[in-house]
Amino acid sequence: MINTNGPSLLRLGVIMTLAGVISLSVVFFWFSPSNKCPPPVFKSHQYSQISSAKSNSSPSVEAEEKPILLLWVWPENYRNLQWDLSNLPPSPRPPFQRWIWLHLESPTNTKKIPGLENLFNLTLSYRQDADIPVRMRLTTRKKPNEDFVIPKKDKLVCWIVSNNDPSTGVDTRNVFYREFSKYIQVTLFGKAYSRFLGYDEYYPTLASCKFYLSFENSIHKDYITEKLNGPLAAGTVPVVLGPPRRNYENFVPAESFIHVNDFPDAKSLAEYLLHLDKDEDAYRKYFNWRKHLTPSPHLILQTQEFILAICTACDHVARHREYKEAHDLYDWYFN
Numbered sequence: 001m002i003n004t005n006g007p008s009l010l011r012l013g014v015i016m017t018l019a020g021v022i023s024l025s026v027v028f029f030w031f032s033p034s035n036k037c038p039p040p041v042f043k044s045h046q047y048s049q050i051s052s053a054k055s056n057s058s059p060s061v062e063a064e065e066k067p068i069l070l071l072w073v074w075p076e077n078y079r080n081l082q083w084d085l086s087n088l089p090p091s092p093r094p095p096f097q098r099w100i101w102l103h104l105e106s107p108t109n110t111k112k113i114p115g116l117e118n119l120f121n122l123t124l125s126y127r128q129d130a131d132i133p134v135r136m137r138l139t140t141r142k143k144p145n146e147d148f149v150i151p152k153k154d155k156l157v158c159w160i161v162s163n164n165d166p167s168t169g170v171d172t173r174n175v176f177y178r179e180f181s182k183y184i185q186v187t188l189f190g191k192a193y194s195r196f197l198g199y200d201e202y203y204p205t206l207a208s209c210k211f212y213l214s215f216e217n218s219i220h221k222d223y224i225t226e227k228l229n230g231p232l233a234a235g236t237v238p239v240v241l242g243p244p245r246r247n248y249e250n251f252v253p254a255e256s257f258i259h260v261n262d263f264p265d266a267k268s269l270a271e272y273l274l275h276l277d278k279d280e281d282a283y284r285k286y287f288n289w290r291k292h293l294t295p296s297p298h299l300i301l302q303t304q305e306f307i308l309a310i311c312t313a314c315d316h317v318a319r320h321r322e323y324k325e326a327h328d329l330y331d332w333y334f335n
């Protein structure tokens, strides 16, 4: 079964995305006024440091010409590059052109299309070791926020599951869920359970649950998706299943989530959540991080699904002229 929960409930099935993005070095081009880059991407600490350093050090230098980034195919179909590579840009390829491999699925849900191994100059992925890593990040507050109020809760544990397809690696989480749900009430939403949530219901529904099952469909280093960001942004405690706890702690505070591997089995996890349900002070501790960090809701419309990735690519090519010579793409991705 595929269990794609979180905002992936907005798409049907697994998306095999392989989109070629081509960047040229001329003028920055934006492709559609309705697909605005979400402000959170560009409000990061890092961004403001870079931009202020630039403007302070060289106020009189003329603005550099910005690169053009061409999105070769919008990554929304089951796969975007044909198996026979017939929809690649026509040859000859201009020698100055750099190609970006835009791919956000995990290796479990990636098919190797022969012939792509040595085509790209940059990689864009959820992985931190990609040339262009893409993910929602928490931002640091300038002043501590003492006013965070936990949203009103009328459900204990929730899970949104849009699809159940065994080919996508969801077995681990399904096995865990079956055992876990023997000991605790879980409210299920999503296409897989005929309780489809509208876009406008996503965040309010998450907010109304004390805990949310942020179970990734497949388990890979750095593969920590919007399934984690959703509950953090909504004011709900994520219960995560995915890579080890220390990998999550690379991105979010240790005390902002509960990891299924913190417990010897599903039953002890259920007992702990039932305990937190009664112990308000202990539950509230999971929100202490809110004093210093702010989450940003991610975009959830299906048409917005790749905007963060595309905006991050634009931002990257505008700042970095250097790039690594891509060797074997699949060797990097699968090994």
Ligand SMILES: *[C@@H]1O[C@H](CO)[C@@H](O)[C@H](O)[C@H]1NC(C)=O
Residues within 6 Å of the ligand: 095, 096, 097, 098, 099, 118, 119, 120, 121, 326
């Ligand atoms: C990009 O990578 C391709 C394939 O490795 C290579 O032929 C090309 O020279 C590279 N482009 C640039 C601008 O370096």
